[in-house]
Amino acid sequence: MKVNEVLEDLKRRFPNEPEYYQAVDEVVSSIEEVYNQHPEFETNNLIERLCIPDRIVSFRVTWADDAGRVHTNMGYRVQHNNVLGPYKGGIRFHASVNLSILKFLAFEQTFKNSLTTLPMGGANGGSDFNPKGKSNAEIMRFCQAFITELWRHIGPDTDVPAGDIGVGGREIAYMYGMYKKLARENTGVFTGKGVEFGGSLIRPEATGYGNVYFLQEMLVTRGIGIKDKVVAVSGSGNVAQYTVEKLNSLGARVVTMSDSGGYIYDPKGIDAEKLEFIAELKNLYRGRIREYAEQYGCKYVEGARPWYEKCDIAMPSATQNELTGKDARTLLANGCFAVSEGASMPSTPEAVDAFHEAGILYAPGKAANAGGASVSGLEMSQNAMKLSWTAAEVDEKLQVIMKSIHEQCMKYGTLPNGCVNYVKGANIAGFMKVARAMMAQGIL
Ligand code: NDP
Numbered sequence: 041m042k043v044n045e046v047l048e049d050l051k052r053r054f055p056n057e058p059e060y061y062q063a064v065d066e067v068v069s070s071i072e073e074v075y076n077q078h079p080e081f082e083t084n085n086l087i088e089r090l091c092i093p094d095r096i097v098s099f100r101v102t103w104a105d106d107a108g109r110v111h112t113n114m115g116y117r118v119q120h121n122n123v124l125g126p127y128k129g130g131i132r133f134h135a136s137v138n139l140s141i142l143k144f145l146a147f148e149q150t151f152k153n154s155l156t157t158l159p160m161g162g163a164n165g166g167s168d169f170n171p172k173g174k175s176n177a178e179i180m181r182f183c184q185a186f187i188t189e190l191w192r193h194i195g196p197d198t199d200v201p202a203g204d205i206g207v208g209g210r211e212i213a214y215m216y217g218m219y220k221k222l223a224r225e226n227t228g229v230f231t232g233k234g235v236e237f238g239g240s241l242i243r244p245e246a247t248g249y250g251n252v253y254f255l256q257e258m259l260v261t262r263g264i265g266i267k268d269k270v271v272a273v274s275g276s277g278n279v280a281q282y283t284v285e286k287l288n289s290l291g292a293r294v295v296t297m298s299d300s301g302g303y304i305y306d307p308k309g310i311d312a313e314k315l316e317f318i319a320e321l322k323n324l325y326r327g328r329i330r331e332y333a334e335q336y337g338c339k340y341v342e343g344a345r346p347w348y349e350k351c352d353i354a355m356p357s358a359t360q361n362e363l364t365g366k367d368a369r370t371l372l373a374n375g376c377f378a379v380s381e382g383a384s385m386p387s388t389p390e391a392v393d394a395f396h397e398a399g400i401l402y403a404p405g406k407a408a409n410a411g412g413a414s415v416s417g418l419e420m421s422q423n424a425m426k427l428s429w430t431a432a433e434v435d436e437k438l439q440v441i442m443k444s445i446h447e448q449c450m451k452y453g454t455l456p457n458g459c460v461n462y463v464k465g466a467n468i469a470g471f472m473k474v475a476r477a478m479m480a481q482g483i484l
């Protein structure tokens with residue numbers, strides 16, 4: 041199959057999966073030229089094998105709430121590609137979860153993990169379970185029910201899940217506990233575990249910190265410093281919180297954060313103390329970002345995203361397609377000169393085109409948010425060696441990896457005019473490594 045035929049073929053064979061087509065379209069259009077320079081790729085039908093997941097496991101998850109009512113959700117694991125190493129990627133618990141979303145995430149993870157320089161394949165999974173408003177005991181029972189099915193498909197050398205939306209340290213710990221009981225082994229089958237039982241230091245921070253490290257690398261290419269820059273961040277979960285923490289430590293001023301209800305605009309900046317309030321609000325009470333505006337007397341905009349506020353830099357860190365073409369044009373009109381994605385595929389194709397046309401610095405999630413997967417890879421290494429590195433050691437390795445990802449993007453994405461197309465760079469660099477490994481391992 042030719043590379044330009046694959047998208048139509050997928051649409052025909054797998055109807056109604058828009059996020060999946062969107063992720064595939066972005067990759068195939070950036071690799072087409074390189075792909076066609078390698079006739080052996082087409083002879084081996086590499087593109088079709090690369091776009092269709094190796095395997096999808098789906099199952100029913102039944103659990104009882106605190107009142108004794110019995111609920112059934114769907115559970116999934118999309119094992120996309122394991123040519124570089126064990127399947128590896130997040131687990132998402134959100135009411136919107138479906139196969140289109142998980143297939144896009146697993147596809148994207150394959151290239152992201154390739155970029156990390158570590159030996160990991162790509163996967164993603166989750167459930168349409170909605171964790172909002174659930175008690176701790178309900179979360180625990182759900183995680184246990186979910187793993188009762190999933191455990192037979194994962195393992196430290198086969199598939200290593202981690203967190204994503206709705207899945208943090210608490211959920212990983214419950215899933216890991218149940219896995220251990222069923223598998224009768226104590227191995228690093230999940231990443232993002234508690235530090236007391238094999239988790240890596242800096243893993244909770246890694247995605248947000250990594251995104252800021254990547255942003256810094258981009259800014260350096262234009263001789264721009266991060267100090268005093270005004271940054272709009274979306275989201276207020278794991279990725280957003282540590283993005284803001286790192287930005288603050290470097291002297292930037294973060295003026296927005298958001299959740300699924302709306303966003304806050306605090307022109308004085310969300311400093312360390314205010315961030316502590318958000319961390320408590322979100323991590324302990326599962327509260328709403330609106331409460332920040334009540335606490336600190338700033339603006340809250342219900343049902344909107346923060347892209348209409350003036351900023352120098354935007355770091356979308358909530359969810360897919362949260363930044364549209366119209367949002368992108370508004371950001372550009374307000375003088376925004378850099379966008380670095382903490383979330384997975386947060387900008388729509390129209391927004392990405394607008395950033396590219398304007399020639400601003402724009403980093404796609406699969407490069408900029410690869411810090412989380414990278415430290416997950418480092419957690420796997422520590423577990424395999426049965427030792428643990430200090431926070432400083434892990435942070436240093438994370439910085440080296442983010443620098444290397446930036447270099448790979450420059451290598452494959454530098455345009456004749458000297459600008460870097462980070463989408464093209466990340467996709468080609470990620471793809472070439474996977475393609476070479478697939479060619480070497482034969483037709484499978
Ligand atoms: P969390 O669950 O910790 O936080 C998610 C945040 O995004 C919350 O503020 C949530 O609001 C908001 N959000 C979720 N869905 C929507 C929606 N449909 N519309 C508006 N807001 C929404 O997740 P993470 O921080 O871990 O993940 C955020 C993004 O980062 C995802 O795209 C994920 O794939 C990506 N990512 C995460 C990594 C990790 O290590 N955790 C690694 C790499 C990428 P609310 O509280 O109202 O639900």
Ligand code: 2IT
Pocket residue numbers: 128129130131149152200201202203204231384409410412413414416
């Ligand atoms: O999207 C992602 O990279 C993640 N949710 C984390 C994956 C991982 O294996 O740490």
